Amino acid sequence: MSHDARHPPLRSGREPEAPPLGPRAHWKGPDEREHVWDRKRNVEGLLRFLYAVCVVLVALDLVVHRHTEHPWEHVVAFYPLYGFVGITILVIAARGLRALVMRPEDYYDDR
């Protein structure tokens, strides 16, 4: 597998390896047909659909009168912002957590 430049391979006694393939699986053959998400056009189409849904959802926020229990909920696009910012913070913080807690896969083995 290719390592991200920001995450160099972990130092370990032995190079981590994927476990062998189980008896019910095999590797892909040489002349396999193209699947639906192999086509870049389909992936791009799906993403464009997602962006469109996002636009519609924010537009609805301006049209629909939401009943709210707390003043903050009343801020336009409060929920979309909370979802987007929340997940961004979560992922970036988790990257930081990696620096703190990540160890080689055999950390607990034979020690």
Place this chain on the structure above:
Amino acid sequence: MTGSLPPFAVYFAGALLVALTRGTLRKAILLAIPVVGALLLLRLEPGTTLHVELMGYALTPLRVDRLSLLFGWLFQLAAFIGNLYALHLGKDEHPGIQHTAAVLYAGSALGAVFAGDMITLFVFWEGLALTSVFLIWARDTERSLKAGFRYLVVNVVSGVVLLSGALIRAYETGSIAFDHIGLDGSIGAWLILIAFGIKAGFPLLHSWLVDAYPEGTPSGTVFLSAFTTKVAVYALARSFAGTELLIYVGVVMTCFPIFYAVIENDLRRVLSYSMINQIGFMVTGIGLGSALALNGAVAHAFADVIFKGLLFMSMGAVLYMTGRSKGSDLGGLYKTMPFTATLCIVGAASISAFPLFSAFVTKSMIMSAALEQGHIWIWLPLLFASAGVLEHAGIKIPYFAFFAHDSGIRTKEPPRNMLVAMTIAAALCIGIGVFPKPLYSLLPYAAEYWPYDVTHVLTQTQILVFGILAVVVLIRTGIYPPELRAVNLDADWSYRWLGTRLVRGVRSVVGAADRRVRNAVLGTVRGGLRALAAGHGPQGLLSRTWPTGSMVLWVAILLGVSLFLYL
């Protein structure tokens, strides 16, 4: 009604039959047990109790009310789906042990939720640990053997703490009833709370769960995910409803595991962290303690067993078919397992609480209760944790297993029984989401709630869709952390790394001191021996051998002297 049969009896008797039979007959019995159990449950009316006198204690092995009945139904359902999912087990997978252990495990869970006193609860509490550990050991790897032992120790300790607390309370109050306890400052109540907390995965007491569950067999982990922690949630709802401390404990439980889930590679371990997150919502609801919050907590437990079971089943199917369960080793499986991928996405949508899926109609009760009671600072982190669920369970699980980078692994759909079990679970996820009324009518407390209004549907859809957008942006910009083969340190570090080193350190210090003391003592003893040897040794004055002739000479001299003196 007297003469009612406690639901666990069906399972314990059934387990005996499962152990004694083979082949088709065993499969039929495995599917029949939950059906018979459910039929018996239909006959149990709220208010039914069964008392037994044992060793001077009045035990209550059966206490039926709306709360225990809800979990009773849930566990019959979970046992049926789990048994169906495990039906195919082959000769090399210890089918006898796994099937028998699973049925005994489900029976213990039923025994615990219908227990009316602490002693009965303790017996089934330990039963949960002793039976379920075989579902981990049956994986038959060195890793699972060790993880199983750690799991067993922690869970048995939980039972010992429970019994200690119960005995202290019995001494203080004279009652062994398993009812509302609450934190009244008594050490007994605290011990009972800690015992429940260990099995519920409270922060810092949680790591047995993320350590052991991913090491279970593909089907064993499905059972594990259904019973132990939900029995703990039931026990907390029964004994500690409205305990304010639980609000904060629950919020911590919803928030800290999601960071681990983002960076964890083993997808079944991601789901284990996700379990703690979901239980966190339930614990918060129990702490809030209003009728709506408590209904939300137990309804969410009901929905969670099904959608989390579905997710564990889909990852179990991937593990069973490919021999792998790590995000870094998988990808592109939608090409050969499209049906499994679809079912997994249903589970992912359910746990993420998309409208029309199950968590939407259950988790929202807890969220609404938090706002209603004015806990804005509880509600905000809960909302953050809800978005986090979408990231790790809603997107990460299906994405890295079935899509993402094509690993080149080709396989086929899992055995039919697995597919049918997953389909039933998926249908229930959607069924509960679309028609929440039947589940609501089973809830134990009186509270009016209806999840489908424009505001709730819109806001929930907004937060989820923009969460997806954030993940897309983070992946496309390369900020999203890649799946790496690694372990992430957690609370179990304290006993797996620090503990072993402490023991080793103590052993080396004590060993050295012991050696020194022994050497000193040996030195003294040797000195004494040497002194003794100087006198009594082979060369010593007192042990020298003298020639017989000299003895005769001396005797002759003595005789001569005495003769001379007489004369």
